[in-house]
Amino acid sequence: MLTTQQISEGRRQFLGGGYRLFYQEPLHVVRGEGVWLYDNEGRRYLDAYNNVASVGHCHPAVVDAIATQASQLNTHTRYLNDAIVEFAEDFLTEFPPELRNLTMTCTGSEANDLALRVARQITGGQGVLVTRWAYHGVTSALAELSPSLGEGVEQGKNVWLIDAPDTFRHPGEFAAGVERALDAMKQAGVKPAALLLDTIFSSDGVFSPEPAEMQRAVAWVRAAGGLFIADEVQPGFGRTGSQRWGFARYGVMPDLVSLGKPMGNGHPVAGLVGRPELFAEFGRRQRYFNTFGGNPVSCRAAHAVLQVLRREALQQNAQLTGALLREGLQKLAARYPVIGDVRGDGLFIGVELVSDQRNTPAPERAACVVNAMRRKQILISATGPAANVLKIRPPLVFKPEHAALLLDTLADVLGEMG
Numbered sequence: 001m002l003t004t005q006q007i008s009e010g011r012r013q014f015l016g017g018g019y020r021l022f023y024q025e026p027l028h029v030v031r032g033e034g035v036w037l038y039d040n041e042g043r044r045y046l047d048a049y050n051n052v053a054s055v056g057h058c059h060p061a062v063v064d065a066i067a068t069q070a071s072q073l074n075t076h077t078r079y080l081n082d083a084i085v086e087f088a089e090d091f092l093t094e095f096p097p098e099l100r101n102l103t104m105t106c107t108g109s110e111a112n113d114l115a116l117r118v119a120r121q122i123t124g125g126q127g128v129l130v131t132r133w134a135y136h137g138v139t140s141a142l143a144e145l146s147p148s149l150g151e152g153v154e155q156g157k158n159v160w161l162i163d164a165p166d167t168f169r170h171p172g173e174f175a176a177g178v179e180r181a182l183d184a185m186k187q188a189g190v191k192p193a194a195l196l197l198d199t200i201f202s203s204d205g206v207f208s209p210e211p212a213e214m215q216r217a218v219a220w221v222r223a224a225g226g227l228f229i230a231d232e233v234q235p236g237f238g239r240t241g242s243q244r245w246g247f248a249r250y251g252v253m254p255d256l257v258s259l260g261k262p263m264g265n266g267h268p269v270a271g272l273v274g275r276p277e278l279f280a281e282f283g284r285r286q287r288y289f290n291t292f293g294g295n296p297v298s299c300r301a302a303h304a305v306l307q308v309l310r311r312e313a314l315q316q317n318a319q320l321t322g323a324l325l326r327e328g329l330q331k332l333a334a335r336y337p338v339i340g341d342v343r344g345d346g347l348f349i350g351v352e353l354v355s356d357q358r359n360t361p362a363p364e365r366a367a368c369v370v371n372a373m374r375r376k377q378i379l380i381s382a383t384g385p386a387a388n389v390l391k392i393r394p395p396l397v398f399k400p401e402h403a404a405l406l407l408d409t410l411a412d413v414l415g416e417m418g
């Protein structure tokens with residue numbers, strides 16, 4: 001086994017320059033189980049950040065489903081195989097009846113990329129509205145729609161930036177911003193293809209606007225001829241507690257829903273769910289073949305995740321434990337003015353740190369808290385345009401006792417910071 005030092009040097013020497021590590025003192029992990037990650041020296045860390053291993057690191061039911069199918073057959077969607085049909089039929093019962101088709105991909109980026117292709121083809125438009133600090137994926141088309149990547153995305157022909165629904169600083173302004181952007185698009189002679197939203201606005205700083213705001217925004221886009229694509233890569237699969245899907249909290253109906261991250265609990269499986277007539281029209285004009293998308297091993301992994309989610313009532317746990325966590329964080333906010341706002345739903349929580357009564361963002365304090373928590377063996381991170389919002393987003397098997405440990409440790413860290 002390589003030492004921590006050898007791995008760090010090997011990364012520098014052999015890997016491309018785009019990679020980044022978490023924490024001032026990076027973590028060398030060798031094993032995971034439930035909500036725990038273990039480092040190379042046997043220390044265990046409470047994982048309050050990983051939404052991928054959503055049903056718990058290395059859940060035996062998922063591991064077993066992958067191993068069993070991998071030992072029998074793994075091919076692609078150009079042969080008849082039962083795994084994809086069994087999964088799709090069961091999985092689609094989780095969605096409103098209007099959304100009755102699934103196309104499988106390997107990553108959330110591929111799901112969003114396909115959503116864009118479908119939306120552009122169906123509407124004949126090119127313009128896409130995304131939030132000012134959005135992240136939607138790694139392809140060139142999506143990097144253009146992901147200002148948070150840091151390249152300074154230019155608003156222009158295809159990309160129209162709107163303010164995220166900032167419930168802390170500018171509540172109630174979201175729908176009006178969408179309306180203004182649509183007007184500007186029209187003036188510029190650009191036809192809208194879609195409004196593409198991460199429905200928990202995770203990279204923008206974790207927001208859940210009023211349902212009426214979202215309903216108005218979606219109605220404006222539809223009236224202008226565009227589709228609504230709900231990017232559920234972050235909030236999906238019960239994370240927000242009250243609903244299976246982030247969009248359902250707002251009472252809006254998407255045309256297309258992109259999925260990823262938690263879908264395979266770490267196995268790369270993702271997909272796009274949508275209205276059958278959209279996929280039918282797309283399929284009439286072109287084919288879609290994704291070599292690994294929808295392979296039997298991935299389908300068995302995703303099916304096992306779904307079954308665990310149901311069997312272990314993890315959405316309900318997200319609601320219960322998330323509420324306890326937010327309650328504890330509110331109490332800390334009353335003691336420590338550095339906490340300006342506590343928000344989120346279920347087990348997707350944002351804690352905004354500020355440096356004064358005018359709520360000036362405090363990114364250096366957020367970095368300080370994240371690294372101090374890591375030293376005390378609790379893993380969280382920070383998000384938002386100013387990187388001053390603590391992001392707490394644990395596996396859904398995170399229980400009240402884990403929340404209590406996180407809260408006690410955070411109280412210690414805030415106390416030490418003074």
Ligand SMILES: Cc1ncc(COP(=O)(O)O)c(C=O)c1O
Nearest residue numbers: 107108109135136137198233260
């Ligand atoms: C909201 C959102 N959409 C899409 C993606 C892209 O997913 P993937 O990394 O699986 O391509 C991400 C990944 O972080 C994401 O957060």
